[in-house]
Amino acid sequence: MSARGRQQDGIKLPRFFKRLLKFPQMDFEMSMREMLDLMIAPKKVFRNVYYHKQTKNTWHRPDPSFTYLLSFFMALTGIAWGVWAGAGATGVLQLTIVYVFGHFLAFSLTFATIAYFLVGKFLGPGIAGLPRRRRQTGLFIAANERETLEFGYCFDVSIRAFFPVWVLLYVLQFIILPLIRGENVVSRLFGNTLYLVALGYYTVITFLGYSALPFLHHTELLLSPLVVFGIFWFVSLFGFNIPNHFSGIMILGSGIGRDNGPNI
Numbered sequence: 001m002s003a004r005g006r007q008q009d010g011i012k013l014p015r016f017f018k019r020l021l022k023f024p025q026m027d028f029e030m031s032m033r034e035m036l037d038l039m040i041a042p043k044k045v046f047r048n049v050y051y052h053k054q055t056k057n058t059w060h061r062p063d064p065s066f067t068y069l070l071s072f073f074m075a076l077t078g079i080a081w082g083v084w085a086g087a088g089a090t091g092v093l094q095l096t097i098v099y100v101f102g103h104f105l106a107f108s109l110t111f112a113t114i115a116y117f118l119v120g121k122f123l124g125p126g127i128a129g130l131p132r133r134r135r136q137t138g139l140f141i142a143a144n145e146r147e148t149l150e151f152g153y154c155f156d157v158s159i160r161a162f163f164p165v166w167v168l169l170y171v172l173q174f175i176i177l178p179l180i181r182g183e184n185v186v187s188r189l190f191g192n193t194l195y196l197v198a199l200g201y202y203t204v205i206t207f208l209g210y211s212a213l214p215f216l217h218h219t220e221l222l223l224s225p226l227v228v229f230g231i232f233w234f235v236s237l238f239g240f241n242i243p244n245h246f247s248g249i250m251i252l253g254s255g256i257g258r259d260n261g262p263n264i
Contacts, residue, residue, distance in 0.1 A: 026065035034066060038163050042205050045160060046212035059213060060152030067105075067159055070166065074099045077170040084174070085251040095251060099170075108162055112154040115206070120149040123216045149213070157209030164201035168194055170250070173243065180243045188236065191243040196233040200226060 037044045053059050078099035082092030173180070173194060180191030203225050211219040236242055 027063055028065045031066040031069050035163055043208055046208050049212045060150045061156055071100050074104045081250050108158040112158040116151045116154045119210055123218055161202045161205040165198045168198040188241045192233055192236045195242045196229055199229045
């Protein structure tokens with residue numbers, strides 16, 4: 001077999017990279033609909049994943065429009081938090097970069113990597129005692145393998161699970177922060193519940209993403225963190241205000257400290 005033939009049968013560059021700068025080919029309208037569905041009907045987002053596999057021969061969606069949109073929204077909230085914190089032009093720019101490349105992209109890549117190895121190992125395909133099929137490597141797709149967990153799909157799930165977190169902790173928390181940082185029962189209830197709902201959304205959407213793959217088994221185990229979150233939320237109501245302790249993370253990287261910041 002020629003070198004070109006081996007290259008075609010083996011690992012090839014995914015369309016995600018090929019379309020990275022081809023903005024006219026990106027479906028921003030669909031990504032906006034997905035964002036709305038993630039808040040009100042998250043199961044719809046992964047409903048057609050099997051149809052996509054049948055037509056495109058990949059579970060991963062090679063359209064970076066969702067990543068670009070959420071990066072843009074993260075940048076806007078980075079500017080808002082930086083201006084509110086009085087970080088100055090340089091601090092606002094630093095915080096915006098931290099939001100996009102640290103909070104969003106680095107976190108999503110890290111979680112996708114963890115999920116790729118753990119979900120693929122413990123929940124992956126194994127039929128009638130046969131050895132598990134080799135997983136695909138990175139974002140690259142091996143054309144001769146079918147029921148395998150793709151890293152690109154893990155990244156798709158992680159960035160979509162991040163969107164409700166952005167809505168709740170980067171936007172809504174910013175709006176109601178003065179109301180939820182008080183040392184009273186009502187502030188703790190609303191503030192701590194906000195974090196519980198954000199983490200709950202992330203967990204449920206992650207579960208829905210992987211449960212949509214027909215070759216994964218016992219994906220309900222991915223919902224187990226909800227028990228831990230629920231216990232921590234209940235205990236926190238007795239004197240631990242989560243926004244007071246974690247909202248300061250929002251301005252880390254802006255160059256301002258607690259002493260000269262806006263009472264974070």
